[in-house]
Amino acid sequence: MRITGRAWKYGDNINTDVIFPGKYTYTVTEREEIARHALEDLDPTFAANVRPGDVVVGGRNFGCGSSREQAATCLVYNGVGAVIAVSFSRIFYRNALNNGLLVIACPAAVEAILPGEQVTVDTEQHVIRCTAGEFPFPPLSPSVMGIVEAGGLVEYVKRKLATP
Amino acid sequence: MSEQTFAQKALARAAGMETVEIGQVVDARPDVVLSHDNTAAIRRIWLQFGQERVVIPERIAITLDHAVPAPTTKHAQNHAEIRQFVQEQGIHNFFEVGRGICHQVLSEEALVLPGQLILGADSHTTHFGWLGAFGAGIGRSEVAALWATGELWLRVPESMKVVLEGELPPGVTAKDFALRLIGDLGADGGLYMSIEFHGSGIEAMSLESRMVLPNMMAEFGAKTAWIAPDAKTTAYLAERLKRKAQSGDRRFGKSLETLSVSELQALLLSMALLPDPDATYAAVHHYRAEELEPYIACPHTVDNVVPLSAVAGTRVQQAFLGTCTNGRLEDLAAAAAVIRGRRVAPGVRFIVIPASSEVLKAALEKGYIQDFVEAGAVIGVPGCGPCMGNHLGIPAPGEATISSANRNFRGRMGTPDSEIYLASPAVVAATAVAGVIVDPREIGG
Numbered sequence: 001m002r003i004t005g006r007a008w009k010y011g012d013n014i015n016t017d018v019i020f021p022g023k024y025t026y027t028v029t030e031r032e033e034i035a036r037h038a039l040e041d042l043d044p045t046f047a048a049n050v051r052p053g054d055v056v057v058g059g060r061n062f063g064c065g066s067s068r069e070q071a072a073t074c075l076v077y078n079g080v081g082a083v084i085a086v087s088f089s090r091i092f093y094r095n096a097l098n099n100g101l102l103v104i105a106c107p108a109a110v111e112a113i114l115p116g117e118q119v120t121v122d123t124e125q126h127v128i129r130c131t132a133g134e135f136p137f138p139p140l141s142p143s144v145m146g147i148v149e150a151g152g153l154v155e156y157v158k159r160k161l162a163t164p
Numbered sequence: 165m166s167e168q169t170f171a172q173k174a175l176a177r178a179a180g181m182e183t184v185e186i187g188q189v190v191d192a193r194p195d196v197v198l199s200h201d202n203t204a205a206i207r208r209i210w211l212q213f214g215q216e217r218v219v220i221p222e223r224i225a226i227t228l229d230h231a232v233p234a235p236t237t238k239h240a241q242n243h244a245e246i247r248q249f250v251q252e253q254g255i256h257n258f259f260e261v262g263r264g265i266c267h268q269v270l271s272e273e274a275l276v277l278p279g280q281l282i283l284g285a286d287s288h289t290t291h292f293g294w295l296g297a298f299g300a301g302i303g304r305s306e307v308a309a310l311w312a313t314g315e316l317w318l319r320v321p322e323s324m325k326v327v328l329e330g331e332l333p334p335g336v337t338a339k340d341f342a343l344r345l346i347g348d349l350g351a352d353g354g355l356y357m358s359i360e361f362h363g364s365g366i367e368a369m370s371l372e373s374r375m376v377l378p379n380m381m382a383e384f385g386a387k388t389a390w391i392a393p394d395a396k397t398t399a400y401l402a403e404r405l406k407r408k409a410q411s412g413d414r415r416f417g418k419s420l421e422t423l424s425v426s427e428l429q430a431l432l433l434s435m436a437l438l439p440d441p442d443a444t445y446a447a448v449h450h451y452r453a454e455e456l457e458p459y460i461a462c463p464h465t466v467d468n469v470v471p472l473s474a475v476a477g478t479r480v481q482q483a484f485l486g487t488c489t490n491g492r493l494e495d496l497a498a499a500a501a502v503i504r505g506r507r508v509a510p511g512v513r514f515i516v517i518p519a520s521s522e523v524l525k526a527a528l529e530k531g532y533i534q535d536f537v538e539a540g541a542v543i544g545v546p547g548c549g550p551c552m553g554n555h556l557g558i559p560a561p562g563e564a565t566i567s568s569a570n571r572n573f574r575g576r577m578g579t580p581d582s583e584i585y586l587a588s589p590a591v592v593a594a595t596a597v598a599g600v601i602v603d604p605r606e607i608g609g
Binding site: 013015016017018021022023025026027029040041060061064065066067068069072087089091094095099143144152154157158161 | 201212242305383465558573575580
């Protein structure tokens with residue numbers, strides 16, 4: 001799989017409240033509407049301008065805070081191809097993979113990527129490419145890769161339940 | 165067999181294995197699966213599996229707490245959908261609007277026991293470390309998967325040992341210790357880790373104070389957190405189990421009616437999973453309780469921590485006492501002691517929301533509610549209140565709130581252009597009285 005898009009670059013500790021505000025979590029349920037509120041309190045220009053395949057780049061502890069899954073799905077519903085960060089908060093990391101959103105911890109790439117530039121993520125060769133060069137990242141563990149390959153946790157569980 | 169951490173022992177137990185290694189991924193079967201107002205959304209994911217019945221109805225616990233009573237028609241529809249699901253699936257551990265916040269209610273109901281695994285669609289599920297359980301937050305899809313299969317993959321985390329020796333000085337609380345730790349090591353200081361609390365400072369704490377520490381470790385990036393259960397812990401749980409003697413609870417293999425409190429205590433203690441003395445820790449941090457002071461987490465991150473004195477005099481328009489972190493009887497007692505006989509400052513709203521109906525009832529009996537009302541405070545329905553910006557105290561743009569909650573992210577309380585300062589309950593009350601951030605010890609509180 002190869003993902004190519006523009007980089008939307010932000011800082012450390014990007015939390016779930018600025019990714020998808022808590023006040024919407026029980027009332028906003030439609031995909032389009034969830035997508036519209038993505039990163040609302042961090043970058044009000046994001047949802048209107050993001051294009052499929054674009055990549056969100058963050059610093060340390062990306063996705064910290066709430067367990068709300070919309071912090072991952074609001075990016076998925078906007079067509080975001082991957083999130084590259086120095087490190088991830090664990091619940092966000094799980095939520096992203098469970099919804100088929102690629103999350104890659106790669107500090108060197110985060111440092112090198114310039115805001116707005118074109119970035120390619122190659123999941124077969126396990127490298128991130130940008131103007132500054134190529135940055136390798138470690139592959140996911142096989143057990144977790146099974147969920148991503150199935151297209152997310154729901155599909156993975158469906159298959160598991162179908163297997164006697 | 166190498167020496168094991170609490171996390172290793174708890175996940176080995178939950179996975180039905182003899183031992184597990186740090187870093188190993190296991191399929192764990194939780195004893196309790198928690199969800200709240202997000203249950204309707206989880207149900208819609210679960211429906212995709214085509215099952216008619218969830219496979220673990222007896223392990224599911226559901227509370228309505230995040231936006232209660234329903235502030236809008238949409239919230240009401242959300243609750244209605246959850247009640248229907250609960251009825252259809254025969255889920256007994258369901259707690260209605262007004263019973264309280266999930267972590268407090270499940271603690272009071274003794275639904276989680278030492279050594280057990282609880283997974284919840286709520287980041288503060290780390291809370292249950294106060295009683296020696298392994299609590300971790302998960303996503304909505306994961307709860308749906310648990311309803312359908314009863315198991316979920318978990319990676320066995322590295323562990324950090326945090327040792328607190330000595331006794332906290334007057335006016336310094338478990339909240340201050342949690343803020344100090346997060347301030348020292350950062351909001352990702354415990355990322356992916358299991359945080360074990362040890363030392364005489366922890367042993368000396370009341371149970372309600374202990375509850376603050378694992379709860380706040382969600383703000384430290386932790387997967388879970390743990391405190392050793394002792395006689396205080398088992399007495400709390402055993403007394404509550406006895407109150408439910410008629411409930412048909414069979415978790416101990418025989419009826420609760422036939423077990424005495426002391427027998428129950430012994431059984432609970434035997435369930436405790438204690439880390440081995442030479443277990444492997446990624447880091448060890450030592451603190452002296454006497455060296456701690458009141459701290460404040462300043463906008464807009466929980467690790468932006470300073471000694472209270474550094475921000476004393478900062479004006480606030482709202483003070484909020486409540487939440488799963490600091491909305492218990494002990495917290496209300498500390499705040500009532502400060503506010504008794506005083507008035508909330510002009511231009512300040514003081515919102516008090518007990519963490520549960522049990523806390524509210526006890527606070528009524530103790531006269532704390534009267535103290536708050538006479539001082540000009542507002543009393544809210546047990547639940548999460550304005551913590552996450554749904555209702556009951558959303559600040560206006562440009563306003564500052566001092567709060568006993570756990571998060572101060574931009575927009576957290578519903579308004580991005582407002583500021584949130586986090587502090588202990590007594591500091592919140594003193595600030596409500598003074599109108600500016602103040603140390604309660606300086607106003608004779």
